[in-house]
Amino acid sequence: MTYALDGIRVLEIGTFVSAPYCGKLFAGYGADVIKVEPPGGDIARAHGPFRNGEPHPETSALFLYLNTGKRSVELDLRTPAGLDAFYRMVEQADVVIENFQPRDAQALGVKYDRIREVNPHAVVVSITAYGQDGPYADYRTNNLTAFAMGGQMYITGTQEGGPLKNGGYQADYQGGLNAFSGAMLALTAAERDGEGQHVDISVQHCMAPLLESGIPVYSYLGRWMPFRRGNHMASFIGIYPCTDGHLGIHLMPRNWKPFLETIDRMDLYEDPRFKTQADRTVHNDELMAEFFAWAAGETKKDIYERAGRMRAPIAYVHTMADLLESPQLRERGFIQQITHPVAGEASYPGPPWWLGPDGWRPEPAPLLGADTEVVLTDVAGLDERQIAALREERMVSV
Amino acid sequence: MTAPLDGVRVVDLTMVWAGPFGTRMLGDYGAEVIKVESPGQWDLLRALGQIPRTEERWWNKSAYFNHNNRDKYSFALDLGKAEGREVLLELCRQSDVLVENYRTDVMDNFGLSYEAVREANPDIIYVSMPGHGKSGPEKDYVAYGTNVEQLAGLVSLSGYEGGEPMKTGFSYGDPMAGTALVSAVCLALRKRRLEGHGSFVELAQRENLTAFVGEWMVDYSMNGIERQPTGNRHPHMAPHGCYPCAGYDNWVTVACQDDDEFAALAKVLEQPELSEDERFATAAGRKEHEQELDALIAAWTSQRGHYEAMHILQRARVTAGAVLTIPEVMSDPQLRYRGGWVEHSHPDAGTWEMEAPPWQLSRTPGHIRMHAPRFGEHNSYVLRDVLGLSEERIAELYSSGVTSDDPEKSLHQ
Numbered sequence: 021m022t023y024a025l026d027g028i029r030v031l032e033i034g035t036f037v038s039a040p041y042c043g044k045l046f047a048g049y050g051a052d053v054i055k056v057e058p059p060g061g062d063i064a065r066a067h068g069p070f071r072n073g074e075p076h077p078e079t080s081a082l083f084l085y086l087n088t089g090k091r092s093v094e095l096d097l098r099t100p101a102g103l104d105a106f107y108r109m110v111e112q113a114d115v116v117i118e119n120f121q122p123r124d125a126q127a128l129g130v131k132y133d134r135i136r137e138v139n140p141h142a143v144v145v146s147i148t149a150y151g152q153d154g155p156y157a158d159y160r161t162n163n164l165t166a167f168a169m170g171g172q173m174y175i176t177g178t179q180e181g182g183p184l185k186n187g188g189y190q191a192d193y194q195g196g197l198n199a200f201s202g203a204m205l206a207l208t209a210a211e212r213d214g215e216g217q218h219v220d221i222s223v224q225h226c227m228a229p230l231l232e233s234g235i236p237v238y239s240y241l242g243r244w245m246p247f248r249r250g251n252h253m254a255s256f257i258g259i260y261p262c263t264d265g266h267l268g269i270h271l272m273p274r275n276w277k278p279f280l281e282t283i284d285r286m287d288l289y290e291d292p293r294f295k296t297q298a299d300r301t302v303h304n305d306e307l308m309a310e311f312f313a314w315a316a317g318e319t320k321k322d323i324y325e326r327a328g329r330m331r332a333p334i335a336y337v338h339t340m341a342d343l344l345e346s347p348q349l350r351e352r353g354f355i356q357q358i359t360h361p362v363a364g365e366a367s368y369p370g371p372p373w374w375l376g377p378d379g380w381r382p383e384p385a386p387l388l389g390a391d392t393e394v395v396l397t398d399v400a401g402l403d404e405r406q407i408a409a410l411r412e413e414r415m416v417s418v
Numbered sequence: 419m420t421a422p423l424d425g426v427r428v429v430d431l432t433m434v435w436a437g438p439f440g441t442r443m444l445g446d447y448g449a450e451v452i453k454v455e456s457p458g459q460w461d462l463l464r465a466l467g468q469i470p471r472t473e474e475r476w477w478n479k480s481a482y483f484n485h486n487n488r489d490k491y492s493f494a495l496d497l498g499k500a501e502g503r504e505v506l507l508e509l510c511r512q513s514d515v516l517v518e519n520y521r522t523d524v525m526d527n528f529g530l531s532y533e534a535v536r537e538a539n540p541d542i543i544y545v546s547m548p549g550h551g552k553s554g555p556e557k558d559y560v561a562y563g564t565n566v567e568q569l570a571g572l573v574s575l576s577g578y579e580g581g582e583p584m585k586t587g588f589s590y591g592d593p594m595a596g597t598a599l600v601s602a603v604c605l606a607l608r609k610r611r612l613e614g615h616g617s618f619v620e621l622a623q624r625e626n627l628t629a630f631v632g633e634w635m636v637d638y639s640m641n642g643i644e645r646q647p648t649g650n651r652h653p654h655m656a657p658h659g660c661y662p663c664a665g666y667d668n669w670v671t672v673a674c675q676d677d678d679e680f681a682a683l684a685k686v687l688e689q690p691e692l693s694e695d696e697r698f699a700t701a702a703g704r705k706e707h708e709q710e711l712d713a714l715i716a717a718w719t720s721q722r723g724h725y726e727a728m729h730i731l732q733r734a735r736v737t738a739g740a741v742l743t744i745p746e747v748m749s750d751p752q753l754r755y756r757g758g759w760v761e762h763s764h765p766d767a768g769t770w771e772m773e774a775p776p777w778q779l780s781r782t783p784g785h786i787r788m789h790a791p792r793f794g795e796h797n798s799y800v801l802r803d804v805l806g807l808s809e810e811r812i813a814e815l816y817s818s819g820v821t822s823d824d825p826e827k828s829l830h831q
Binding site: 022024025026045049067068069071072073079081082084085086150151153154155156157159160161162164165166167168169170171172173174175176177179181182183184185186187188190193194197198199200201202203204205206207208209211212213215216217218219220221222224225226228229230231232233234235236237238239240241243244246247248249250251253257258259261266268270272275324327328331332333335336337338339340341342343344347348349351352354355363364366367368369370371372373374375376379 | 420421422423435443447466467468480481482484485550551553554555556557558559560561562563564565568569570571572573574575576577578581582583584585586587588589590593594597598600601602604605606607608609611612613617618619620621622625626628629630631632633634635636637638639640641644645647649650652653654658659660662667669670671672673675679732735736737738739740741742743744745746747748750751752753755756758759767770771772773774776777778779780781782
């Protein structure tokens with residue numbers, strides 16, 4: 021079996037979500053990903069949620085998930101010997117991923133120019149909220165503020181409730197996925213030309229164009245909708261409570277008839293108020309009242325299955341329990357059991373896309389510093405004395 | 419400088435958002451993307467541009483279409499006809515990648531399954547982008563844009579505190595699948611270099627988005643607790659929220675990651691004593707008293723504009739970001755500085771601004787090289803230059819309606 025990234029070595033000096041998600045994808049598709057953690061580890065280790073709610077650096081679900089299949093080196097880049105060891109590893113790397121703020125990266129000595137000098141073949145991926153330069157490049161950011169500045173927050177939530185972020189760390193994940201695609205393009209070029217480059221990912225730049233038709237329509241026609249539409253783009257695109265959860269419908273014109281057949285309301289098919297999508301838009305509130313009344317009597321899994329058979333776009337809001345029980349995800353092998361030496365067994369999402377049935381490596385996240393000695397020996401080429409000195413220095417600096 | 423995907427030819431059978439957005443980025447970074455539209459079944463986005471049907475060639479003027487289909491060629495071909503299928507297979511012989519996002523059974527019904535295309539070209543990389551996947555009990559279920567995030571578990575985690583699950587502001591799964599397509603294609607191209615033959619890639623949109631809430635799946639499987647929506651709050655950090663500003667519907671987000679940052683915030687609020695206040699001196703204390711903190715911050719932000727509040731807070735090194743509207747992201751100084759929007763011209767649609775390629779690659783940057791194609795604009799290029807068909811055969815394709823220079827106008831009225 022060949023993994024798509026066989027033979028690729030990645031150095032990840034990223035923390036929290038964006039760079040680790042990028043690194044996770046590299047590891048999943050077969051690269052050797054060396055995660056360089058600061059003394060004490062990636063802050064995601066301190067973040068949780070933890071097994072049984074008890075903080076422990078090896079049982080944070082956030083860390084466990086985002087760092088599957090990597091090796092961990094605990095190294096203090098603030099010491100000269102630590103930084104030197106880092107650059108020795110850079111010599112052996114195809115890709116370097118980092119998500120420091122530009123001025124923190126400079127202060128730490130993680131600089132593109134120096135990496136390029138040491139290894140011109142390397143692809144260096146920098147993930148930040150705003151990019152490497154510009155008026156906000158040094159502004160402090162996190163997932164919340166990036167979500168706001170990327171334009172996605174203004175359109176999320178209800179008008180009265182105010183702008184809302186989506187669950188979890190969506191701006192950070194978008195950064196990680198965009199970084200992976202940008203990095204893969206640069207790696208493709210590097211393997212062809214023998215020359216690396218700097219891939220500068222601005223999460224704001226990635227997020228802002230994605231507001232459905234919002235940007236094209238505003239830019240071209242000067243029109244935009246200055247409000248939030250909550251759970252309903254229209255009566256026929258929205259979320260409705262049912263007896264045991266929530267249903268989501270998304271009806272295009274051609275789905276109208278199969279939808280009414282599914283919910284056994286063909287009387288509405290003849291109703292002149294709802295003949296065309298335009299009619300349904302005009303009589304939006306009346307139709308919404310019908311849908312609220314209908315959904316309130318349904319149970320989510322039954323109607324989902326019936327709608328599936330009858331080709332009507334009715335889904336239900338899957339909880340985490342629903343995901344784990346999903347017959348679809350289970351049959352496809354998307355839910356994968358991974359056993360971690362400290363955190364134990366847990367269920368993880370599988371590959372975000374499939375490069376054949378065996379194209380993805382489901383392996384646990386590393387213990388903090390588990391591979392320090394091996395990697396410093398094999399990759400950085402340090403001898404026992406140098407490693408011992410590093411260990412000493414780290415103790416001094418911590 | 420040679421673009422990363424220079425020399426890679428892509429047959430693009432995708433429509434609407436996820437697929438076209440992804441293949442457009444392949445085009446941004448150098449691939450030759452040939453968008454295949456049937457004269458009788460063409461891309462819905464051409465019809466969603468709010469262009470009056472009285473305008474000449476209105477189907478070429480939809481900005482929604484034109485943003486997501488630049489850097490492509492348009493080739494009109496009816497795959498439902500035997501001759502159309504034959505021409506498509508000939509095109510696949512000359513291509514590296516095929517991307518499709520039809521309902522799961524459509525390609526099989528056309529006789530264009532992976533196996534059929536592989537027979538024509540064993541080197542082809544065949545990418546399917548279905549909602550649920552090409553296998554499993556739900557594979558034929560219909561799922562559109564907003565359904566994907568419901569199926570992915572994201573909606574169950576989103577919403578105001580104590581409120582019901584909340585959708586995202588857009589069909590979030592679509593652009594995430596499109597973004598993933600670029601790396602999926604690059605990975606498959608590398609695999610082809612290693613193995614010497616093509617492969618099948620399956621990008622199920624709900625799986626791709628489920629990966630964005632993976633930590634909550636791990637958490638649930640370890641702890642058995644369903645987490646409820648927490649609005650804009652954070653599990654540990656406080657303050658961490660969205661605050662009203664002066665004017666109508668203006669907002670700024672503010673977060674404090676540690677004690678120093680909170681002390682800086684307290685100074686901006688002109689209440690430096692807050693950082694000594696025992697309610698707020700520690701992260702745990704701030705979390706416990708976050709509602710009181712929210713009121714103090716809102717009292718300050720509501721006296722200021724949202725950009726103004728952000729800049730004042732940032733000068734004090736406090737994490738803050740204005741909630742930008744659509745016009746504001748287009749005028750934002752940072753995005754302008756980065757060249758995030760570029761002027762663009764189209765022979766039918768005129769001149770306006772569209773987004774630059776998203777990722778800045780220092781040595782091989784992406785470019786907007788071509789305007790989005792007018793329907794059937796490159797029929798001649800594909801039939802003559804790429805496929806080398808005889809004039810006789812081309813005339814037959816036109817007369818039998820397998821290809822056409824005009825779309826069937828009644829489709830998206």
